[in-house]
Amino acid sequence: MKTRALIKPELDPEFVPAALWNRAYQAKVQQSGASREVSIALLRPDHSCTRFETRMLANSEEDQSLNLRYLERILKFLLWQRGGHRILIAGADEMVAPLAALYTVGGERDFDQAFFGEQIYLEPLTTHRCAFNDLPAENEGGVTLGRHLDGCRIGFDLGGSDRKCAALIDGEVVFSEEVEWSPYFETNPEFHLKGINDSLERAAAHLPRVDAIGGSAAGVYVNNEVRAASLFRGVSAEDFKQHVVPIFAELKKRWGGVPFDVVNDGEVTALAGSMSMEENGMLGLAMGTSEAVGYVGTDGRITPMLNELAFAPVDYRDKAPADEWSGDLGCGVQYFSQQAVARLIPASGLEISAELPFPEQLVKVQQAMAAGDERAKRIYATIGCYLGYSLAHYAAFYRIRKVLLLGRVTSGHGGTVIIEVAREVLTVEFPELARQIDIVVPNEQDKRHGQAVAAASLPVIESTP
CATH class of the missing domain: 3.30.420.40 (ATPase, nucleotide binding domain)
Incomplete structure (x- = not known):
């Protein structure tokens, strides 16, 4: 994904701001004419729930890696911002398996799964596909x-x-x-x-x-x-x-x-x-x-x-x-x-x-x-x-x-x-x-x-x- 920063950090010009990358991705989504709604729900053991709504490119072989990059970085941010041990994803069924593989024992996000599962919520961190109608309502409190x-x-x-x-x-x-x-x-x-x-x-x-x-x-x-x-x-x-x-x-x-x-x-x-x-x-x-x-x-x-x-x-x-x-x-x-x-x-x-x-x-x-x-x-x-x-x-x-x-x-x-x-x-x-x-x-x-x-x-x- 190409981004162009109008102001570059002088000592670190290769910096790729997340805000610009995501803006470029969403621009591509709008231009594609084939976008879809995606919802992420994070549940905690106390039954509280937080949700995040976004739009993604259609599920095509050409855009699959780009979609995974976008959704994984969003999920990573949400986990550390809001917390949760059970991840529900609606609207992107094909992303569930690769995300689950990342956030599992021995996966690239092994640290994260251990932190949320073993240290914070004392239950395994799991990722599941879900229908929109079955997503729990937000209950952040x-x-x-x-x-x-x-x-x-x-x-x-x-x-x-x-x-x-x-x-x-x-x-x-x-x-x-x-x-x-x-x-x-x-x-x-x-x-x-x-x-x-x-x-x-x-x-x-x-x-x-x-x-x-x-x-x-x-x-x-x-x-x-x-x-x-x-x-x-x-x-x-x-x-x-x-x-x-x-x-x-x-x-x-x-x-x-x-x-x-x-x-x-x-x-x-x-x-x-x-x-x-x-x-x-x-x-x-x-x-x-x-x-x-x-x-x-x-x-x-x-x-x-x-x-x-x-x-x-x-x-x-x-x-x-x-x-x-x-x-x-x-x-x-x-x-x-x-x-x-x-x-x-x-x-x-x-x-x-x-x-x-x-x-x-x-x-x-x-x-x-x-x-x-x-x-x-x-x-x-x-x-x-x-x-x-x-x-x-x-x-x-x-x-x-x-x-x-x-x-x-x-x-x-x-x-x-x-x-x-x-x-x-x-x-x-x-x-x-x-x-x-x-x-x-x-x-x-x-x-x-x-x-x-x-x-x-x-x-x-x-x-x-």
Whole structure:
């Protein structure tokens, strides 16, 4: 599929934006005169269902590989955006067998099938053909967590390089701090438990009592259980199941059974922005050790969607950068994180050792940017170009009014460059979206306290003492 980008990322000109590829495909669909309706339904064990409607080329031998490429990339995005363990496809029966072969044990998407089947939903990921009349109705629902500020609360956010914690009394922050830690490759889950509890104790020292605790961290959490999280990547599978899955239940027990809720950090990021700006339809996107995304719907609610867009494809070229975990190509983590910065350093001409950890490479780039080095600016401009095209792709799956951009990659003047170039891409390539989507950054108070305040607001206190 040929695409022509009007604005190319300077350090990565071979980038094939998903938004442009899909636009070209849909143009071909319209021109063919023989298109068909296709519907994808994703079901979850709680009987909730999400659906996505599209149109595809007719089932011809000539277009079969193109159709499979289109539908598989859409399905991959939907899985990581919305989640599900049972896939139903109507209108493209011939696609079911090849998709099932990809998303099976030993298939190209073996990582994905194991993640959704074994880790998240505890049931096998399966793919089935379905008649349109038999597709279940969409039942996405929403989560009522958040926006509760009564009582004495603690909020925490667990990152890959620090953990933040704050104490609040009726919504007023009375204590806030960041503590450096390095949890990724710690093999003993007791390290994580003690670290989190230490932050809680430091915050509790500034409260007359603790009525509720709310937290956020990268990963997937179901009913406060850890189903998948990079913070615990060093822990063995056995210890993960025995000690990490119930880690927040153990902490709740230690804190007397107070209301205790933990969700993905991207969700809390979006919630924080929505609360601060009094705006819904908020997509929060944090560029840090990975890409963290969260979404507050136009009705102001956190959705039950996964929003793990670090694993969702944004680049459709055949030789796109590979994700280190899943092995798939062109996924968001390689474009919106410290990994993206490190990947672009060689092309920029900056002489920074690839042996340095990603956070240290980022610091070197930030220092070069602060010194006015054009080579560093080209890195940020390239990421901004990625962002503009990817926001157009995201807009096919979300109703977006504002994008809240944050994370260490966006710090300083480099973040300004990212936003400027992203806005330029939207204006030139997608003018309707440019008028609809506003890209913003948190103010200084929100940077210091917003995430922890939003996290603290998650639990409902039945009765405040």
